[in-house]
Amino acid sequence: MTRPDLHTHTAASDGMLPPMALVNAAADAGVTVLAITDHDTLDGVDSLRGQSTPIPVLTGVELSLRDMHSLHLLGYGRTEAVELRAKLHDLAEKRKTRAAQMADRLTALGMPIDLPSLLRETSGTVGRPHIARAMVRAGYVESVGEAFDRWLGEDKPAYVAGERLSMAEALPLLRRNGFVPVLAHPALLNKDEQTLLTLLSAWQKQGLMGVEVYHPSRKGQGYAALDAATRRRGLLVTGGSDFHGEGDAHGRLGCTADDWPRREEDVRTLMDAMDSLSR
Ligand code: AMP
Ligand code: FE
Ligand code: FE
Ligand code: ZN
Secondary structure (H helix, E strand, C coil), X not given: CCCEECCECCCCCCCXXXXXXXHHHHHHCCCCEEEEEEECXXXXXXXXXXXXXXXXXXXEEEEEECCCCCCEEEEEECCCCHHHHHHHHHHHHHHXXXXXXXXXXXXXXXXXXXXXXXXXXXXXXXXXXHHHHHHHHCCCXXXXXXXXXXXXXXXXXXXXXXXXXXXXXXXHHHHHCCEEEEECCHHHHCCCHHHHHHHHHHHHHCCCXXXXXXXXXXXXXXXXXXXXXXXXCCCEEEECCCECCCCCCCCCCCCCCCCCCCHHHHHHHHHHHHHHHHC
């Protein structure tokens, strides 16, 4: 049976592994089809072009949106996506400005970090995890988790939101560029079921095509109700681990596959949707 993992990060954003190392680790973990979905960049998955990989790799991206906390949109596509790439480049540049603003906050809080060297060591889009790791190295906190809990979380003193698209901008951007938009980790929105379903209907009218039902954040609540509600609306069901690296707080490679009964047909439906948007 297929073991898909449709949500992973490489060192091109805030993951730990370079792209090919990630693909090999996924294959070793029994994953049979992988999507790379770095934050605001296609550079990681692009670097695999023309190389042979042990398992098929789908091109994806994860956009952070400004409408609400933890609202992230995944996009999957097989097009050149010229306009999307230009927008991602712009967002990646703005992430540098935001990292500088967060570094300024940390300096004011008595915790200076060496941002230029951090940016040199970061191979792709810079994010809070890079800053958190620098804080651990400097001895300001014991762990990345503590850095987020005390300083970098969304309501904490060193947090800067940065430039983000809205859902109303991101959905047509992805669709115009042949990318299938899928709501990432809906459980992290912290909405009750009825509110979530109302949001899904509104976003579907704006172009949303799927929901990442099988994400580790949903496991405690159970998947069945959201799976059924998603299908009932004619939205695609997807799943992935959100793997960032061994030993961090996100999922392990392939960890949601076993809980996802119709994964085989769902992956085929997603790939069909990618094909049909690319025509
Ligand atoms: P950013 O895109 O720069 O706002 O950073 C968001 C990323 O930080 C997420 O994709 C996660 O990888 C990571 N993250 C968010 N919250 C936490 C947390 N509490 N502990 C560890 N990593 C986190
Ligand atoms: Fe991340
Ligand atoms: Fe996310
Ligand atoms: Zn992610």
